[in-house]
Amino acid sequence: MRDITVTINGRPMSATVDPRLLLSDFIRQDAGLTGTHVGCEHGYCGSCTVHVDGASTRSCLTLAVQVAGRKVDTVESLAPDDETLHPIQQAFEDCHGLQCGFCTPGLLMSVAELANTNLVCDRAKIREHLAGNICRCTGYHQIIDAVEQALAEIREVQIDG
Amino acid sequence: MLDSDDIGRRRREPAKRAARDEIDMNDRGPVRMKPPKFDYHAPDTVREAVAVLADVGDSAVVLSGGQSLIPMLNLRLARPTDVVDLGAIDGLANLEPVDGGLEIGAMVTHRQMETNDLVASITPLAQHAAGFIGHRAIRNRGTIGGSIAHADPAAEWPAVLLALDGTITLASAETTRTVPGDQFFEALFTTAKRPDELITSVYLSGRFQNSWGFSEFQRRTGDFATVAVAVGCVIATGAVVEARIALAGVAERPVRCPDAEQALIGTRPGRAVDAAIAARDSFEPVGDCHGSTEFRKRLVFAETKRAVTQALGPDLESRANA
Ligand SMILES: Cc1cc2nc3c(=O)[nH]c(=O)nc-3n(C[C@H](O)[C@H](O)[C@H](O)COP(=O)(O)OP(=O)(O)OC[C@H]3O[C@@H](n4cnc5c(N)ncnc54)[C@H](O)[C@@H]3O)c2cc1C
Ligand code: FES
Ligand code: FES
Numbered sequence: 016m017r018d019i020t021v022t023i024n025g026r027p028m029s030a031t032v033d034p035r036l037l038l039s040d041f042i043r044q045d046a047g048l049t050g051t052h053v054g055c056e057h058g059y060c061g062s063c064t065v066h067v068d069g070a071s072t073r074s075c076l077t078l079a080v081q082v083a084g085r086k087v088d089t090v091e092s093l094a095p096d097d098e099t100l101h102p103i104q105q106a107f108e109d110c111h112g113l114q115c116g117f118c119t120p121g122l123l124m125s126v127a128e129l130a131n132t133n134l135v136c137d138r139a140k141i142r143e144h145l146a147g148n149i150c151r152c153t154g155y156h157q158i159i160d161a162v163e164q165a166l167a168e169i170r171e172v173q174i175d176g
Numbered sequence: 177m178l179d180s181d182d183i184g185r186r187r188r189e190p191a192k193r194a195a196r197d198e199i200d201m202n203d204r205g206p207v208r209m210k211p212p213k214f215d216y217h218a219p220d221t222v223r224e225a226v227a228v229l230a231d232v233g234d235s236a237v238v239l240s241g242g243q244s245l246i247p248m249l250n251l252r253l254a255r256p257t258d259v260v261d262l263g264a265i266d267g268l269a270n271l272e273p274v275d276g277g278l279e280i281g282a283m284v285t286h287r288q289m290e291t292n293d294l295v296a297s298i299t300p301l302a303q304h305a306a307g308f309i310g311h312r313a314i315r316n317r318g319t320i321g322g323s324i325a326h327a328d329p330a331a332e333w334p335a336v337l338l339a340l341d342g343t344i345t346l347a348s349a350e351t352t353r354t355v356p357g358d359q360f361f362e363a364l365f366t367t368a369k370r371p372d373e374l375i376t377s378v379y380l381s382g383r384f385q386n387s388w389g390f391s392e393f394q395r396r397t398g399d400f401a402t403v404a405v406a407v408g409c410v411i412a413t414g415a416v417v418e419a420r421i422a423l424a425g426v427a428e429r430p431v432r433c434p435d436a437e438q439a440l441i442g443t444r445p446g447r448a449v450d451a452a453i454a455a456r457d458s459f460e461p462v463g464d465c466h467g468s469t470e471f472r473k474r475l476v477f478a479e480t481k482r483a484v485t486q487a488l489g490p491d492l493e494s495r496a497n498a
Contacts, residue, residue, distance in 0.1 A: 017216065034216030034259070035209050035249070056210060057247040061313065070287070070316040076246045077317070078239075080216060081263055128312065146397035147311025 019083035023048070024092040032079045038072075039063045041079035042089055050090040050120050054149075061148035064121035065089045071128040090120035093127065102172070103127060103165040112161030114152035122148045126162050134170050138163065211249035215258045222268070222347055222376060225260050230349035232258045234371035239263070240283060240322035243314050260374075268321075268376065273298060277340075277382040282321025282375045290315060299340060299380045301388035301406060305332045308390075311398045321375040324360075327367045327429065330400040332392070334361055334430035338422035339388070339406035340380040346373040354379075364428040384408030384420070389486030391479040392424075395466055401425045402466055403475040405455070405483040415443045421451065421484070426459040426476055433458050436480060440488075448488065452481035 020029045023046050030045050042051045042065065054060035056075045063074040066088040093101035100108065103126050113119045122145065129136070129144050136144070141162045142155075150158060219225040229236055236258035239245055248254035262268060268283035271294050278298045280289075289295050290306035309315055309323075309332050323333040324344060334357075337344075342357040346369055360368050369375065392404035403425040410418040419440035421433045435454035440447050461472035 033209060033213075035211040035213060037210060037246075037250070040210075057250050058243065058314070061311070064313055067316075071313040072317055073243075073313050075250065076242055078211075078216075078242065078246070078261075080218070081239075081242065081261065125313070143397050144312060147313055 017080050017083075019080055021079075021082050021084075022086045024088055030079075034078060034080045036079045037075055038065070038077040038079050038082055038087070039074035042074060042087070045079075048089050048091050052117055052120050054117065059149070060118070060121070061125065062118050062121040064124045064148065066124060066128065069128075069131065071125055088124075090123050093123060101127075102168045103130065103161075106161040106165035106168065107158070110157045110161035110164055112153065112158045118148060118150040118152075122150070122158065126165060129162070130166060130169050134166055134173075136166070141166075210252075211246070212252055212255045214256050216261065217258060218261045218264045220264055220266070222265060222374070225262060225265065225374060226347055226349045226372065228258065228260050229372045229374065236260055236371070238325070238374050240325075241285065241318040242322075243310070243318035244322060244326045244328070262321075262374070271295065273382075274379065278302075278380050280320055280378050280380065282377055283319050284321075286310070286315035286318045286320070286323075287312070289320060298382045298385060300385055301340060301390055301408060302336050302380055304388075305336045305390050305392075305404075305406065308332050308392050308394070308401070308404070314398070320378060324378060325367065325369060325375050327361055327365050328400065329364060329427060329429050330402075330404075330425040331430075332401065332404060332406075332424065335404055335406045335422040335424040336390075337378060337380065338430055338432050339408040339420050340384055341408070341420060342381065343379045344369075344375055345377045345379070346370075347376045348373040352376075358432070361429040361431075366429075381408075383410055383418075387411050387416075387487050387489065389483035389488075391482035391486070393475050393479055403461070403472060403479050405476070405479040407480075407483040407487040409440065409487045411488075416440045416447075416488070421455065421480065423455065423459070423476065423480075426461045426472065431459075433480075436484075440484065448481045448484040451484050452477045455480040 016031050017034055018031050039053050042048050052062040054062040058073050058076045064071050065074045067082055068086050103123055107113055125148050138159050141159050217228050237256040239259050239261040268281045270281045272279045286306050286309045296303040320333055323331050337357045343354050344360050345354045355368050387409040389407040393402045401424045406422045408420045409416050419437040421436045424430050433455045435458055436451040439450040439454050456473050456477040461469055463469040
């Protein structure tokens, strides 16, 4: 067993974990944050995507011990409070970018990374960036619509701000 | 994967299964572990890391980005007794210009290779190829050392390393040695690296920075290459004086194609096509659900022609297509 301290969504958390515990299970079971979904558990579906030090990461392909001392952000970090959605979440709602919602937390975190690094991109670039997030429901078109809306909105806020 | 025997035994003997996998409990119930049990080491130095490898022997594995190893652990295709995590070792993720080329620490990520300015100026082929590896989340964590050690025949880095006349530096408890890429990749997922060795860096030559090409066919964005071709040339007074052509996805290991390379030397017109024909005729790729042998041979032709045309540049392109 190993003692680790991880900053999850801005709050430090200490735990004693088995080294083989996956970050995805640490987040869901130890931290009790069940927004992060677990699909394939071998890196292909993208539903478990979180940020480690700001970079998108498959939490099913990361051991909890590997993030000791690091900053982990999950989908729960997006909304500023219980009443308000993040612009990306709002856009997904407005554009029907989700149906069952299984893929959504991973998609939102991948889009959040895109918003941090590349606010200006066309639909082809958006598709390329999201190729690692599989959705069985929507057929993707509304997801791309949502991302376009979200990026436009975030750009506007940045210009106004 | 689980064999049916294993599943049957587990169903009949739940107590034994619990003992073997030691299901941990927390206040929300059982915590299920996907990877098998192992001893975890997080050394601070290369010296400590190789000491563990020497001590434990070949049942230990090195963990870098985990983007190939952890899937294998989750599926229990790998059952190491010990895992040596390189994540805490300082200085393994440096990029340094050396002798006109680039010395790349084993822990440099695919994403660093994609975004770093030194990579873009000294080894633009490597910078370009990095973007073809997996998805952003994979590139954020996966490392060049891990990919070279893993030696997937359809991976980008091994082919790029061969095209750029690269070398691999290995450290063990006894010694440090540098192996040319041409001698490193031996067979499917098999390299000249011994189990007690770890890759500390790779070196890519800078002499191909003005004449390089890369072309890849992948079924979906982020997939491993069905076929990828990397080309590095040296051009002097309008003539090709050195050519290296390496392919991924055509054999059980990344390979160079001497006949195609030979076709490029000199100033003859039409050599992109000649090289493409030579490459197509050099390999019998194994067909599978992603493409028959015939389809893959056509891809070898098309991707070689594209990569060579890119390497020779617009001046020679028209002649190359003649
Ligand atoms: C969804 C998905 C898509 C992918 N697509 C691609 C793709 O298109 N192209 C591609 O090339 N790869 C792809 N990959 C694999 C990815 O590039 C891996 O990062 C890479 O193959 C291994 O690097 P790693 O740092 O993650 O190594 P790890 O997974 O940590 O290790 C891999 C193997 O190498 C050994 N090893 C690691 N580092 C060292 C070292 N320094 N010295 C000695 N041995 C070492 C380990 O013991 C292990 O056996 C994909 C992976 C996923 C999950
Ligand atoms: S659960 Fe991690 S990628 Fe599918
Ligand atoms: S909304 Fe159901 S998988 Fe994407």
